[in-house]
Amino acid sequence: MATSMPAIIKLCSLLLLLVLVWGVFEQPKTCEGGESFACNPKDAATKDLPFCRATLPVQDRVRDLLGRLTLQEKVKLLVNTALPVPRLGIKGYEWWSEALHGVSNVGPGTKFGGVFPGATSFPQVITTAASFNASLWEAIGRVVSDEARAMYNGGVAGLTYWSPNVNILRDPRWGRAQETPGEDPTVVGRYAASYVRGLQGDDSNRLKVAACCKHFTAYDLDNWNGVDRFHFNARVSTYTIANNITYAFMEYSYVHKASLTG
Numbered sequence: 001m002a003t004s005m006p007a008i009i010k011l012c013s014l015l016l017l018l019v020l021v022w023g024v025f026e027q028p029k030t031c032e033g034g035e036s037f038a039c040n041p042k043d044a045a046t047k048d049l050p051f052c053r054a055t056l057p058v059q060d061r062v063r064d065l066l067g068r069l070t071l072q073e074k075v076k077l078l079v080n081t082a083l084p085v086p087r088l089g090i091k092g093y094e095w096w097s098e099a100l101h102g103v104s105n106v107g108p109g110t111k112f113g114g115v116f117p118g119a120t121s122f123p124q125v126i127t128t129a130a131s132f133n134a135s136l137w138e139a140i141g142r143v144v145s146d147e148a149r150a151m152y153n154g155g156v157a158g159l160t161y162w163s164p165n166v167n168i169l170r171d172p173r174w175g176r177a178q179e180t181p182g183e184d185p186t187v188v189g190r191y192a193a194s195y196v197r198g199l200q201g202d203d204s205n206r207l208k209v210a211a212c213c214k215h216f217t218a219y220d221l222d223n224w225n226g227v228d229r230f231h232f233n234a235r236v237s238t239y240t241i242a243n244n245i246t247y248a249f250m251e252y253s254y255v256h257k258a259s260l261t262g
């Protein structure tokens with residue numbers, strides 16, 4: 001565990017940067033004027049900045065953007081409600097959207113209404129997991145990410161989803177059993193890999209949307225008897241961490257380059 005943590009953190013930062021860049025640079029074709037996104041072609045003050053030029057290599061655009069941000073601005077981008085940077089035409093971004101079994105309005109990054117009155121809600125994960133059908137899990141992920149992309153293009157959802165929930169179900173009193181694929185680390189790992197592939201797509205350079213498996217790790221206690229997950233000191237043996245709890249995270253994270261959240 002001790003040796004694999006920095007790799008996970010590095011991977012995570014790289015992916016978050018990738019998604020930020022993508023979210024900032026991608027001009028949704030269906031959104032009139034693109035006012036809700038960075039690099040608005042109508043904004044004379046920013047449209048010619050190098051990081052907005054789609055013809056330049058992504059690395060150059062990232063370097064340009066990072067070089068322009070002050071330390072204070074970077075710090076304000078490190079929380080889930082990333083604040084706007086008006087002088088560079090960068091809008092605020094809410095990293096927190098949810099899609100455990102369909103795009104959901106539980107996350108503050110997603111709003112239903114108008115032309116997007118709702119999204120497809122598939123059955124709870126514990127039931128689709130019981131089909132033991134990995135291609136079904138992936139197919140559901142593809143539908144969810146199609147809808148997520150459509151909503152993002154309409155400016156009502158993010159590109160970053162705090163899904164799936166691949167905590168191993170250890171005790172039903174936790175209360176979130178229905179969100180998970182169950183108690184078997186192998187099934188949960190397969191589920192994670194399949195659903196994440198469905199969400200992210202298989203283009204090696206671009207993510208369709210970014211999945212983020214939760215909750216890393218030994219974090220599955222919500223609120224019991226005055227003890228909550230943000231303050232609870234879970235004492236878990238190294239053996240259990242390696243063979244049970246983190247197994248599902250490992251299965252997908254190195255293969256599919258998804259991020260992790262606590």
Ligand SMILES: *[C@@H]1O[C@H](CO)[C@@H](O)[C@H](O)[C@H]1NC(C)=O
Pocket residue numbers: 133135136137139
């Ligand atoms: C598994 O799911 C796929 C859809 O992805 C479906 O076509 C197939 O029939 C399912 N397999 C079984 C054994 O139910």
Ligand SMILES: *[C@@H]1O[C@H](CO)[C@@H](O)[C@H](O)[C@H]1NC(C)=O
Pocket residue numbers: 168169170183185240243244
């Ligand atoms: C993982 O935890 C579950 C629930 O506590 C237990 O039934 C299972 O035997 C554990 N598996 C391993 C490989 O330790």
